[in-house]
Amino acid sequence: xTTTPVRATSAAAEQDRSPRGRLFRSESATERWVSxxxxxxxLVLWELAARLGWVDDRFFPPPSGxxxxxxEMTLSGELVGHTLxxxxxxxxxxxxxxxxxxxxxxxxxxxxxxxxxxxxxxxxTYPIPKSALVPLALLIFGLGEMSKIAIVAVGVFFPLAINTxxxxxxxxxxYHEVGKTYGATGMRKFTTIAFPGALPLILTGIQLGxxxxxxxIAIAEMIGARDGLGYLxxxxxxxxxxxxxxxxxxxxxxxxxxxTAILREVERIVVPWRRQAR
Amino acid sequence: xxxxxxxxxxxxxARHSTDPDPPVPPGRRTKIRFDAVRKxxxxxxxxxxxxxxxxxxxxxxxxxxxxxPSGCGKTTLLRMIAGxxxxxxxxxxxxxxxxxxxEMSMIFQGDSLFPWMTVWDNASYGLRMRNxxxxxxxxxxxxxxxxxxxxxxxxxYPHQLSGGMRxxxxxxxxxxxxxxxxxxxxxxxxLDEQNKLLLQGELLRxxxxxxxxxxFITHSVDEAVSLGDRVMVMTAHPGREKATLDVPFSRPRxxxxxxxxxxxxxxxxxxxxxxxxxxxxAQAEEMRR
Ligand SMILES: Nc1ncnc2c1ncn2[C@@H]1O[C@H](COP(=O)(O)OP(=O)(O)OP(=O)(O)O)[C@@H](O)[C@H]1O
Ligand SMILES: [Mg+2]
Numbered sequence: 079x080t081t082t083p084v085r086a087t088s089a090a091a092e093q094d095r096s097p098r099g100r101l102f103r104s105e106s107a108t109e110r111w112v113s114x115x116x117x118x119x120x121l122v123l124w125e126l127a128a129r130l131g132w133v134d135d136r137f138f139p140p141p142s143g144x145x146x147x148x149x150e151m152t153l154s155g156e157l158v159g160h161t162l163x164x165x166x167x168x169x170x171x172x173x174x175x176x177x178x179x180x181x182x183x184x185x186x187x188x189x190x191x192x193x194x195x196x197x198x199x200x201x202x203t204y205p206i207p208k209s210a211l212v213p214l215a216l217l218i219f220g221l222g223e224m225s226k227i228a229i230v231a232v233g234v235f236f237p238l239a240i241n242t243x244x245x246x247x248x249x250x251x252x253y254h255e256v257g258k259t260y261g262a263t264g265m266r267k268f269t270t271i272a273f274p275g276a277l278p279l280i281l282t283g284i285q286l287g288x289x290x291x292x293x294x295i296a297i298a299e300m301i302g303a304r305d306g307l308g309y310l311x312x313x314x315x316x317x318x319x320x321x322x323x324x325x326x327x328x329x330x331x332x333x334x335x336x337x338t339a340i341l342r343e344v345e346r347i348v349v350p351w352r353r354q355a356r
Numbered sequence: 357x358x359x360x361x362x363x364x365x366x367x368x369x370a371r372h373s374t375d376p377d378p379p380v381p382p383g384r385r386t387k388i389r390f391d392a393v394r395k396x397x398x399x400x401x402x403x404x405x406x407x408x409x410x411x412x413x414x415x416x417x418x419x420x421x422x423x424x425p426s427g428c429g430k431t432t433l434l435r436m437i438a439g440x441x442x443x444x445x446x447x448x449x450x451x452x453x454x455x456x457x458x459e460m461s462m463i464f465q466g467d468s469l470f471p472w473m474t475v476w477d478n479a480s481y482g483l484r485m486r487n488x489x490x491x492x493x494x495x496x497x498x499x500x501x502x503x504x505x506x507x508x509x510x511x512x513y514p515h516q517l518s519g520g521m522r523x524x525x526x527x528x529x530x531x532x533x534x535x536x537x538x539x540x541x542x543x544x545x546x547l548d549e550q551n552k553l554l555l556q557g558e559l560l561r562x563x564x565x566x567x568x569x570x571x572f573i574t575h576s577v578d579e580a581v582s583l584g585d586r587v588m589v590m591t592a593h594p595g596r597e598k599a600t601l602d603v604p605f606s607r608p609r610x611x612x613x614x615x616x617x618x619x620x621x622x623x624x625x626x627x628x629x630x631x632x633x634x635x636x637x638a639q640a641e642e643m644r645r
Contacts, residue, residue: 259462260482274472351513
């Protein structure tokens with residue numbers, strides 16, 4: 079395993095910050111319109127295709143039908159319930175896996191013996207698809223909440239630990255030397271140098287963790303749950319309530335978008351020195 | 357820092373009487389002693405001797421200047437004092453004194469500010485690491501940011517400053533820490549003449565008040581002669597002591613008036629000669645390869 083950071087959307091993120099956007103205002107305005115219009119056009123085409131019988135509406139029900147199902151399920155409170163259940167599992171899993179991941183990543187980056195001891199373990203277990211661990215989690219934790227939380231925790235752990243390590247390892251030596259000459263010791267090295275220096279990559283790790291967490295919660299809930307969005311999708315398929323299935327897919331997608339947007343905002347606040355980074 | 361020999365050098369040892377080097381002035385304690393110090397870097401392509409056989413006594417409270425061609429080992433010398441590099445031969449002793457001030461602060465050559473801290477947090481770093489009371493930090497850091505002309509930029513991040521401004525933050529950080537030994541590696545190289553003169557004056561003023569031991573690397577012979585008590589000229593590759601010259605001017609100094617004195621010109625000319633020989637020799641060596 080190398081310390082190459084796992085990049086989520088570096089190219090897109092760089093584009094956001096480049097001054098080009100401001101210089102070529104008309105161009106970016108056009109782009110914005112195109113990006114708003116294209117999904118609308120797609121939805122209209124889908125609606126037409128479903129109504130005119132170009133596609134099988136048992137598999138591709140018209141968007142208007144999905145929307146009204148969405149509305150009914152929202153009013154009944156059913157959708158909110160599933161969503162909150164899944165969200166809670168993802169967040170608890172994030173805490174359970176993410177906090178140790180950051181601490182271990184920092185320790186690996188700062189202390190070579192820790193890295194020598196832990197890195198082979200991570201390299202060996204990283205390639206195992208985390209979804210393959212769902213049966214094991216059910217075996218250990220049963221059908222309760224913990225099996226779902228644990229599987230999210232495992233999935234979040236790896237990208238976050240690896241990115242934190244890469245973040246610390248990538249800190250220029252001069253900053254450690256400044257810390258040493260100005261008497262930073264122990265905990266202070268963590269809080270003033272290693273953590274802030276690695277923070278940009280830690281946030282990238284969190285972004286990857288969100289994606290991983292949503293994938294795993296969906297799978298885990300399909301196999302071993304009686305509620306949550308994954309269960310909603312799976313159960314709708316079993317009873318052939320295709321519109322309800324699409325609602326589940328829609329909400330899990332929206333969850334990803336919202337969580338990523340929140341992370342972007344957090345990043346803007348906690349990494350102010352990166353705002354105009356070259 | 358702990359694994360370096362830090363023998364206490366309370367009395368000037370007897371060997372000074374027969375030492376061919378300009379000795380530490382009588383009545384002053386030795387603060388830093390280099391004893392046949394050698395530094396060899398081992399890289400994949402072989403080994404490079406950066407510093408060779410430097411023996412030197414620097415007195416407590418002395419303003420010591422180091423000049424020499426680029427790559428001759430000046431930075432390496434300072435890094436060894438700061439404990440960032442281990443000598444591969446000889447030893448460096450730093451006299452221990454029992455005060456609650458920090459032993460030394462270094463102004464690094466080039467950028468060394470934490471990009472994730474504001475100007476204020478960078479400048480107060482040493483004091484914060486030593487758990488100095490908040491009110492004192494406020495006064496001291498406020499003072500030095502004002503002196504370096506950075507008060508308005510206390511909340512800015514380094515990437516929002518110019519190169520010269522960043523260098524001034526590094527200077528404020530070291531001064532605010534109030535160390536016994538100030539290690540300055542070309543601290544004024546990125547400054548305009550006005551700011552340079554201002555900060556040279558400020559450095560001299562602080563030094564007059566606190567009598568820190570200052571080791572100061574510069575490429576400017578004028579700067580070396582205007583500021584220092586002694587000037588060491590180093591040879592090009594590997595870095596040895598070529599000559600160490602006393603600067604005879606009285607203190608406090610008026611740096612501008614100084615330049616009209618005939619001895620000033622002579623000294624500058626002399627050092628230029630020594631340096632030119634070294635640069636020429638380094639060039640000739642380069643050609644031969
Ligand atoms: N970490 C290192 N590894 C290998 N060689 C090094 C290392 N640090 C310095 N050197 C070599 O040691 C020599 C002295 O370097 P040093 O930085 O001390 O020079 P300097 O006198 O400060 O030069 P300048 O005036 O350009 O700053 C150079 O030849 C350099 O290549
Ligand atoms: Mg140097």
